[in-house]
Amino acid sequence: MSQTGQLFETRVVPVLVPLPAERPYSYAVPDGMEVAPGSIVQVPLGPRQVAGVVWDGATDRVDARKLRPITRVFDCPPLDATMRRFVDWVADYTLSPPGLVVRMALRAPAAFDPEAWIEGIEATGALPDRMTGARERVLAAASEAPAWSRSGLAHAAGVTPSVVDGLIRQGSFRGVRLPPPPAVAAPDKGYGRAELNADQRAGADALSETVAKGGFSTTLLEGVTGSGKTEVYFEAVARALDAGRQVLILLPEIALTQSFIDRFHARFGAPPAEWHSDVAPRQREKIWRQVAEGRVKVVAGARSALFLPFQNLGLIVVDEEHDPAYKQEERTFYHARDMAVVRGSIGKFPVILASATPSVETRVNAAAGRYGHVRLAGRFAEAAMPDLSLIDMRAAPPPRGRFVSPVLGKAIAETIQRGEQALLFLNRRGYAPLTLCRVCGHRFQCPDCSTWLVDHRLRGQLQCHHCGFAVPRPEACPECGTLDHLVACGPGVERIAEEMLTDFPEARTILLSSDLPGGARRLRRELDAIADGEADIVIGTQLVAKGHHFPMMTLVGAIDADLGLANGDPRAAERTFQLLHQVTGRAGRSGGRSSRGLIQTFQPEHPVMQAIASGDATRFYEREIAERERSGLPPFGRLASVIVSANTRKEAEEHARALRRAAAEDGDIEGLGPAEAPVAVLRGRHRFRLLVHATRRSPIQAFLRAMVAAAPRPRGSVQVQIDVDPQSFL
DNA sequence: AGCACGCCGACT
DNA sequence: GTCGGCGTGCTC
Numbered sequence: 001m002s003q004t005g006q007l008f009e010t011r012v013v014p015v016l017v018p019l020p021a022e023r024p025y026s027y028a029v030p031d032g033m034e035v036a037p038g039s040i041v042q043v044p045l046g047p048r049q050v051a052g053v054v055w056d057g058a059t060d061r062v063d064a065r066k067l068r069p070i071t072r073v074f075d076c077p078p079l080d081a082t083m084r085r086f087v088d089w090v091a092d093y094t095l096s097p098p099g100l101v102v103r104m105a106l107r108a109p110a111a112f113d114p115e116a117w118i119e120g121i122e123a124t125g126a127l128p129d130r131m132t133g134a135r136e137r138v139l140a141a142a143s144e145a146p147a148w149s150r151s152g153l154a155h156a157a158g159v160t161p162s163v164v165d166g167l168i169r170q171g172s173f174r175g176v177r178l179p180p181p182p183a184v185a186a187p188d189k190g191y192g193r194a195e196l197n198a199d200q201r202a203g204a205d206a207l208s209e210t211v212a213k214g215g216f217s218t219t220l221l222e223g224v225t226g227s228g229k230t231e232v233y234f235e236a237v238a239r240a241l242d243a244g245r246q247v248l249i250l251l252p253e254i255a256l257t258q259s260f261i262d263r264f265h266a267r268f269g270a271p272p273a274e275w276h277s278d279v280a281p282r283q284r285e286k287i288w289r290q291v292a293e294g295r296v297k298v299v300a301g302a303r304s305a306l307f308l309p310f311q312n313l314g315l316i317v318v319d320e321e322h323d324p325a326y327k328q329e330e331r332t333f334y335h336a337r338d339m340a341v342v343r344g345s346i347g348k349f350p351v352i353l354a355s356a357t358p359s360v361e362t363r364v365n366a367a368a369g370r371y372g373h374v375r376l377a378g379r380f381a382e383a384a385m386p387d388l389s390l391i392d393m394r395a396a397p398p399p400r401g402r403f404v405s406p407v408l409g410k411a412i413a414e415t416i417q418r419g420e421q422a423l424l425f426l427n428r429r430g431y432a433p434l435t436l437c438r439v440c441g442h443r444f445q446c447p448d449c450s451t452w453l454v455d456h457r458l459r460g461q462l463q464c465h466h467c468g469f470a471v472p473r474p475e476a477c478p479e480c481g482t483l484d485h486l487v488a489c490g491p492g493v494e495r496i497a498e499e500m501l502t503d504f505p506e507a508r509t510i511l512l513s514s515d516l517p518g519g520a521r522r523l524r525r526e527l528d529a530i531a532d533g534e535a536d537i538v539i540g541t542q543l544v545a546k547g548h549h550f551p552m553m554t555l556v557g558a559i560d561a562d563l564g565l566a567n568g569d570p571r572a573a574e575r576t577f578q579l580l581h582q583v584t585g586r587a588g589r590s591g592g593r594s595s596r597g598l599i600q601t602f603q604p605e606h607p608v609m610q611a612i613a614s615g616d617a618t619r620f621y622e623r624e625i626a627e628r629e630r631s632g633l634p635p636f637g638r639l640a641s642v643i644v645s646a647n648t649r650k651e652a653e654e655h656a657r658a659l660r661r662a663a664a665e666d667g668d669i670e671g672l673g674p675a676e677a678p679v680a681v682l683r684g685r686h687r688f689r690l691l692v693h694a695t696r697r698s699p700i701q702a703f704l705r706a707m708v709a710a711a712p713r714p715r716g717s718v719q720v721q722i723d724v725d726p727q728s729f730l
Numbered sequence: 731a732g733c734a735c736g737c738c739g740a741c742t
Numbered sequence: 743g744t745c746g747g748c749g750t751g752c753t754c
Contacts, residue, residue, distance in 0.1 A: 012754090014754095015754080017754085018731075019753075020731070021753080021754090025753080027754060043754080044753095044754090045732090045753055045754080046732080046733065046752070047732090047733065047734080047753090048732075048733080048753095050731095050732095059754090066753090066754055100731085103731080716749070717748095717749085
């Protein structure tokens with residue numbers, strides 16, 4: 001310790017910086033600088049300056065020569081204690097460095113400095129020397145509000161800005177500084193209260209009471225599509241706003257369409273602030289800042305909105321809580337629904353999980369009494385319930401090479417004749433799942449995986465859906481060289497679209513698939529267009545199942561409905577049930593109009609098909625939970641995977657083996673399952689997934705920590721990430 | 731995550 | 743002889 005160090009006590013604080021550091025770094029606080037835990041600061045890090053957060057707890061003992069001073073404190077509301085605890089909790093639970101978690105909360109670099117004030121003008125009351133018609137209009141328009149922007153006033157008065165300039169010179173207006181305009185208008189909790197039926201009223205009252213009571217709780221809001229879940233939880237939102245709290249509504253990214261925003265707007269007189277990947281950077285920063293200042297009251301966002309720096313969060317609603325899109329499977333692996341519950345628990349406020357088809361783990365939590373359970377019995381209008389039936393494809397097959405059965409084809413014809421819409425759902429991208437040579441029988445297979453290559457005609461490629469391998473569609477068989485004798489086997493959405501174009505050439509047909517060009521933005525636009533009636537036949541993969549409002553959709557057909565039941569995934573039945581239930585729920589949402597759901601299946605006797613046809617979700621869940629118990633699989637929790645990724649398959653494989661060996665040699669590491677998902681390629685990196693399950697003795701994180709610690713340190717491009725399955729948080 | 735340092739292949 | 747590939751290691 002140097003003499004100056006002894007004479008002038010240097011204050012040292014921990015600062016969490018947004019990089020994969022296991023713990024906060026230590027920084028010196030310059031004389032006269034005020035910082036406290038939560039302060040957002042700028043610190044030197046190597047050659048650059050980064051934003052970090054002053055953290056809690058003791059600082060690392062660090063070499064005085066390394067210690068560098070904080071550059072500045074941003075004029076920005078600090079991250080509050082609950083947010084800091086939340087970051088630490090998520091880091092611990094997901095076994096990721098806290099620095100990477102805090103990074104998710106700091107993703108709005110320009111938002112740490114206050115927004116600039118706007119140059120505006122206000123009327124002085126002085127009249128100009130010479131009055132003109134244009135000047136009169138400007139003065140009249142100006143009286144509508146205390147202050148204006150120069151161009152805004154000109155626009156409102158219907159004159160050019162030079163008229164306003166003239167009035168400024170005449171002294172009728174003076175310059176004034178205006179606070180930055182709000183990102184969104186304030187919601188009005190009493191604006192467009194919906195008419196609720198008795199059932200919905202009871203549900204809304206129960207949720208509102210939970211909100212009014214305050215404190216942490218989790219409630220499952222369960223009700224079929226069209227039962228008015230949204231309107232019901234809007235009442236809880238209104239109650240939280242009434243108490244002066246902020247509200248977060250989480251939605252799967254794809255469900256954040258204009259129609260949701262419109263419904264919110266109709267209820268609260270203003271749209272919510274939107275937070276998803278399509279929001280422009282400037283707007284993102286504005287929203288981040290105003291959320292931190294408590295000026296934005298309601299955010300509707302995708303999973304990343306969970307890390308927004310709310311000042312006064314009082315309610316989180318997780319809509320479509322079963323949706324797999326809530327699980328982030330890159331960088332920091334987390335499940336937004338579960339982390340929402342954790343955030344509620346730390347912040348001591350209620351969380352509402354809404355779904356027509358809850359995940360099994362949420363059902364189990366509700367059944368065990370850990371979560372409250374509010375059920376909405378029926379639809380708004382009972383008549384709007386779709387009439388569901390199974391089509392036995394063994395009894396009534398379509399002609400060879402076709403996949404839409406005559407029964408469904410007839411229903412489509414009738415539907416579009418009436419000017420209504422038909423939706424065909426098939427959960428398989430591309431044109432055909434298998435291509436073979438009619439001469440020698442050669443099947444096109446992925447060189448790295450044991451899977452067929454899927455024919456994608458729109459892209460002119462054969463693709464492996466497992467690892468991303470792709471080749472141009474060949475014309476000749478690579479085995480026997482014969483030209484033009486390759487044949488596509490089985491259906492994909494592209495092929496169904498082709499069938500529809502052949503059968504209904506005059507109909508407006510839209511194909512929706514995640515691999516079509518244009519990305520999320522275009523998809524949202526197309527979905528809104530469909531809702532506006534700009535299509536007759538819609539063919540789509542699972543993305544059409546996700547919470548859209550299609551009032552004209554009176555027929556839903558599921559092609560190959562039992563597709564998902566074949567693979568060995570322990571959640572196959574649950575996923576298939578959820579998908580089919582959601583997709584058939586798209587039908588019959590406009591009251592009065594009769595609607596149908598036709599499900600093509602090769603195994604109509606399967607319990608999932610029976611449950612779908614009967615519309616009895618409860619029976620399905622009870623059976624599924626019992627089934628999992630019988631098979632020894634926990635209904636949820638105590639499961640995890642270790643994901644090893646590397647630039648080459650060999651590297652990834654080698655590290656996966658090392659982890660396996662470490663687990664085998666260390667007696668304390670139990671529960672490394674035999675399963676190992678085949679390698680997948682994601683953005684050029686080869687990934688291995690090892691399944692891990694814990695025994696009853698300790699939380700699964702302990703196994704994972706021990707296993708990763710015992711294995712050799714990753715070398716080269718190798719990276720290890722952990723994905724912990726949903727558990728109970730109470 | 732950046733960014734610099736460092737050690738092996740094709741070029742102004 | 744250098745420019746530059748990305749493997750390795752560090753950042754208070």
